[in-house]
Amino acid sequence: MTKMTRMTVEQAIHQALREEMRRDSSVLLMGEGSATKQRDLVADFGAERVRNTPLAEAIVAGTAVGAAASGLRPVIDLLFAPFMAYAMDALVNSAGKLRYLSGGQFQFPLVAMGMTGSGWCVGGQHNHNLEAMFVHAPGLKVVMPSEPADFKGLLKAAIRDDNPVLFFTDLGLLYQEGEVPDAEDFIVPIGKAAVRRAGGDVTLVGYAKTVAVCMQAASQLEAHGIAAEVIDLRSLKPLDEDTVLGSVRKTGRLVVVHEASGLCGIAAELAALAATKAFSALRAPVLRLTGPDAPAASSWVLEQAAVPKPEAVLEAVLDLVAGSRRDEAAGKSRAHDQDSRAHHDQLAGLAA
Amino acid sequence: MTKMTRMTVEQAIHQALREEMRRDSSVLLMGEGSATKQRDLVADFGAERVRNTPLAEAIVAGTAVGAAASGLRPVIDLLFAPFMAYAMDALVNSAGKLRYLSGGQFQFPLVAMGMTGSGWCVGGQHNHNLEAMFVHAPGLKVVMPSEPADFKGLLKAAIRDDNPVLFFTDLGLLYQEGEVPDAEDFIVPIGKAAVRRAGGDVTLVGYAKTVAVCMQAASQLEAHGIAAEVIDLRSLKPLDEDTVLGSVRKTGRLVVVHEASGLCGIAAELAALAATKAFSALRAPVLRLTGPDAPAASSWVLEQAAVPKPEAVLEAVLDLVAGSRRDEAAGKSRAHDQDSRAHHDQLAGLAA
């Protein structure tokens, strides 16, 4: 039996860092305050491997890229995701491209961490879910876990990966607790989604904070006699197409829920995948319940209004199932157009 | 009758700049070499309004943001799109967000221009179609025209727009010629697609260089008795949903073609739109023929292999139509799953 310890996401991240730094002396940690905030790691692994940096994201990321190509395994903490705007050249143009452009001469085993998401009322220059930008960029991997065990297992996998990995932490989860395997070899492979709940009527896909949203909606749907399957993507790139498509082929209905903007977001990618590769199985329109095409406001009311809520998922799925069942009973080949659902796309939260 | 002049894309851009600078003294042009390359504009409008800048994209873009909020209408030339990585904070965190975060106190009438696309063998640090990143970011508009008249009309519209507009030029089009209206009030509204060819069997959507790819495929399809409708998006944000969905509702088949990576790209967004809002009209899987999830190589052979070709579109549509007609004849509700087409997604060019 796997030994487990209950801990928060923050602790799970810390444990993963500690274990990997112990295991591999080429792992080093850099960031604005990384050493200050993790004195124990400095004590155990030395100031050379746990470094406070100047306040300069571009050089922190660039240095990680140079170091990664030269035999180190840097983990950099860029604090909030929007600060990655300063690190874009290093991440996108260097880390993501120079392996390919050099004909495979270099590899870039580095991890770039960033926090984001609603819940802290910090506004759109801190709260901006921009993970899809890195999914769109070549040569990078992207993960965004939802529970402590995955934070540990995916961070360890990211550190061991020979590719650059963007590791996003939804800050609303930071102090969430869960059981985490003690084993030092506990790894969650990058690129594998988790089915959090099985069901045959509809596939709900989320990641990070919206996994819980989907789970709550699924519970409520049960009362309506609808069995929802809930998938936690965990990895946004590579995406676990098989798990998502397998589920859609079973349920015929797909609803994707995330906080990031819908436009060219992960939900768009999944909807496209389903419309291409599981088309014949689809019994109803694919729905996206996402954040709006708007910066996050600070005010609690507006921040929350932008976030997909379980009630909105519930309502959307009820409509969807009713619509497609009605159509099927009437012998129509497909559900009614979902223009009436258009508002979900932009305003998931308002419906709540 | 509209008076027209034949000119290249480059000339159309120049004409738009000249006309708008003449019309509105708050328009100014800044970039690395903007003044050197456009001595005539310096002569006509003065060195204060046509400026060479230091080689520093972040401050060029930041200065444009500050100036735009203070009564000017800056147009900045950032040269190649990947150099925007340095300007990301100014564009995404400032221009895109500060109107909203300030409660509407400021507006940012600025245009940021960038070139990209295959054809010059310059490799992935120059040739990177990253327009979707800006579509995903809130508060920005994005255009990417395909013909000289639209370059003129959309650039003029962008300069007059009170929002920040990213204006992308596919460098393969730079010396392409076309008829361009002389009229100084000729504007192509941002957010309107153009139907380049009408047809009832399949909707082909492209933008920039791939409009021609779709048009060529459409000609070839005609020989096969298939009438393709070809849509040139022109504006990527806001997207002209009505035109695309209207066409899909008519044809029942959607194929999106672009050079950018498919993952979380424009094709994903359109596929998602169709799967949500035109679901009942869809008679076949939605296909994406896009660039691969890879940096662009310099070598001509590899550069071209990454680019969607008319032959690949032709082949894909023939399969699609055959598949869905077969299914419909057999009374099936929907075409076969398109797993066999999966490779198109990543390797559009290879099929050519």
Next chain:
Amino acid sequence: MPEENRAAFHRLETMLLIRAYEHQLVELQRTGAPGTCTSVGQEACAVGVVEALDARDRIVTNHRSAGHLIARGAEPRRLMAEVLGRVDGYCGGRSGSLHISAKELGVVLTSTIVGGELSMAPGVALAQKMGAGNSEPGGIVAVFFGDGAACEGIFHEALNLAVQWQLPLLFVCENNQWQAFVHRLETMPDKAISAWARGHGLPVDSVDGNDVDAVHAAAARAVAHIRATGGPAFLELSTYRQRGHYEPDDQAYVDSAELQAWLQRDPIRMQGERLTAKGLIDAAGLAALELRVRETIATALDFAQASAWPTPDTLLEHVYA
């Protein structure tokens, strides 16, 4: 009371008002309001510089902006409403504490991205120089930023552009020794900021940021230089962040001897002692002043708490023009 004394008095009162406002925010945070980055200990920088500016000038600032805003005349009640996310805030609650702009006061384009202020300020100054929009002749821009921001590349780019284009821009570096949880000496050599600025060849002045009169004198000189030449100037103000980076923050990482030394040089205390020594104020006078600002803040709090929340149906307002 001679003009000079009235000014000294006003500086003290403004510093007290800033301090009282921020102490109120600290208390609010303890009872559940969003945290803020206070400028406690840095009030002299804000008051000394802002007083040297005209109505036609613009201010660009950052996350630690309460002092700049209040010194410029922002109403504590509307600031507080903003921090609480209410409709009567300067930004209708969309900003919260981190990026408050008040265009009506000329406080524009506040960014909480460290360096964002530096990236936009030259553009505001360019518009001033070109007489764009509602700018008035001779207007300049003061950009406030921290020692941390000086480490960002945009610092270098902004200085070079301002020098090369001769922009009417006053760089004000509030060197408060800290960059969030990192002491600045971990990130740069001791005299780095002024040395970097000097490398750009513009006038650089380094002054005690806790002495409001010294700050004001230096700022006035710099502003005069900018108005006379049209070109930029640089001011480094040495000060200290007395509280944590963001509320709450236990400051466990702070060297208490250093903190104590700076507390001895608290700008409000220094100004109070100066006025007392000059016989311009006594203990009763000081107490009266403090009472007055406390009342202002109490009224502001009532106002802010009574202000309505924005309604969800306004969520998408102001995204696009």
Next chain:
Amino acid sequence: MPEENRAAFHRLETMLLIRAYEHQLVELQRTGAPGTCTSVGQEACAVGVVEALDARDRIVTNHRSAGHLIARGAEPRRLMAEVLGRVDGYCGGRSGSLHISAKELGVVLTSTIVGGELSMAPGVALAQKMGAGNSEPGGIVAVFFGDGAACEGIFHEALNLAVQWQLPLLFVCENNQWQAFVHRLETMPDKAISAWARGHGLPVDSVDGNDVDAVHAAAARAVAHIRATGGPAFLELSTYRQRGHYEPDDQAYVDSAELQAWLQRDPIRMQGERLTAKGLIDAAGLAALELRVRETIATALDFAQASAWPTPDTLLEHVYA
């Protein structure tokens, strides 16, 4: 022949080889091959600095890299194959001319993003310092960048990090007066680059970049300093871009008097005259040298043109590890 003379001779030959290689690329471009950024006129910078490095050292460079690569021993035939997009190029044709790295020679992480070289070099130096990977004790890094790159914010960040972390990093600014189509005096004050560097408090040396012996001497001093102290040093080499930014380029924007003046000080000519004056070479000797390099380049061209194109089925190779 004494060591010193052999070295002088070798420098001349290497500069000739670089020049011949780039002239060949210019011709190739005229017949349809992709354009390149040549370093014609800057050969002394490459040769002088690279000769001061050891095998254990690393080089990080940019778009104008032919000199650095050839001085380091890169084979012209594999470089040319790369420019033509062929499988025998150092990067298998994926790079083309703009980002050629040759790991086997220690030329790593070339970036054509101006400033990219500066962003990555400190990390390579950190790995050297920490003894990571296949680094050898005492190894340093030389990063080549232009005067334009010095305007990018990353210049400031890289210098500060190198100083603060005491990284074994030699900054080599090839100040060739041009930033694509803009003269550097439009973008910075005249003495700016050294002044900026001095602001960072590391040793800064400014030398004539067209005098290969002077460059070498300065580089050797800087390298010795870095090996002795472990910390960084800075070299500004004043030189001139004799050809356009990128082939083809009519240089219509170039001041011809300035160009002519610099052509008089062509580095190869200067070194040729120096050797002639010392009686180490005569016209026949020079002609023989030139013939030798021309033959090398002719062979290289044959090799490159005979090299296969990569096949489309390899398109996705090397995207991910």
